[in-house]
Amino acid sequence: MQRYFVDPARMSETAVTLTGEDARHLGSVMRAKPGDTFIACDGRGRDALAQIRSIDRDAIVADIIRELPIAAEMAWRVTVAQSLPKGDKLETVIQKGTEAGAYAFQPFLSRRTVVQYDERKEAKRLDRWRKIAKEAAEQSHRSRVPDVRPVTAWGSLIRQFADYDLVLLCYEEEGRAGSGLRRTLSEFRGRLAAESPAVLLLVGPEGGFAPEEAEEAAAAGALPVGLGKRILRTETAALYALACIGYESGELGGEFDA
Known part of the structure; x- marks a missing residue:
């Protein structure tokens, strides 16, 4: 229908x-x-x-x-903060991320952002991104359209950390060190107080986050996590992490041990 x-x-x-x-x-x-x-x-x-x-x-x-009845929304409200990638990769993140259950999208600029950001074109691109989110939400039978927010600066994004129950920084160095997303999510779920926690997922650009950015984010309360032993493309990382969060939040059914 x-x-x-x-x-x-x-x-x-x-x-x-x-x-x-x-x-x-x-x-x-x-x-x-x-x-x-x-x-x-x-x-x-x-x-x-x-x-x-x-x-x-x-x-x-x-x-x-x-x-x-409402049955198609993820229990955890996950905002995907994606550093602006090249080409139409952000459109892919928004479309597929909406299907995967993302609550909102926050594009941002970071030190290694390659794309040349043109503020004059922002309104037109934002309209397109929001249209993509709407169409993907209809296709996937969502009950709400994820909010696609205007592009923000790294410093402004950090100041938003306090609005979330959990802030995750996808950082390849943590993957090499063995500090993975699975353990972090499991520990968070174990101490979860709210039924619908707000989660911010930070994904860097093609070159990843600079070490100083990772330090700034950690100092502001973000938890650096790895996404396994392989290096993922920037447009893949957000979708991979969303799937992991969906599984850990009970999205795929079944009961967890206390």
Whole structure:
């Protein structure tokens, strides 16, 4: 069944209105007609089954039949902080990271960032990144669209550490030293107080984090962790770590020992 994210202002307790590209897709591409149903999501964790009442060229009005349970969100709210990579690699991280359950994305600039950041193009790129997150959330049947935040500087990112229950710095030197992500996550889960902790995952650019950045992050409370004995590409590291976090948080089912 088709799923669409709707501005909460267009989704009341009893009705929902699709507009723009979503309305054209459902009406023209999917050839929907009155009486057909779809799933409407407000992007904040509310899903509802809706039945089409009327179809116009740029708007579809539907009645909400019933509320649906939320079952597709990861228990741990993981924000992926990704240093800007070259080309369209960040688009891959956002698309696949959304499918994997990321709560939000925070692009940032670090010492070894290779790409030339153009602030004048930021708004256009941010719109594209957010569109990718929305489409990936619909495809993967998420109940919310991950927030894709504007690019920030390394210093500003460090000041955000206090907003999180756990800050993880993916650092290849820790992988060589044997300080892996698995142990860190297991220890964190063992002392977990909140049911839905906020986790910040820091991933460096193509050249990784500079030693001084790792020291600054650790001094601010981040835990440097390795992702195994192999060197991963920057666009692979975030997805690999997300899968590990999803497993450790119980995403794949089963019970953990106390």
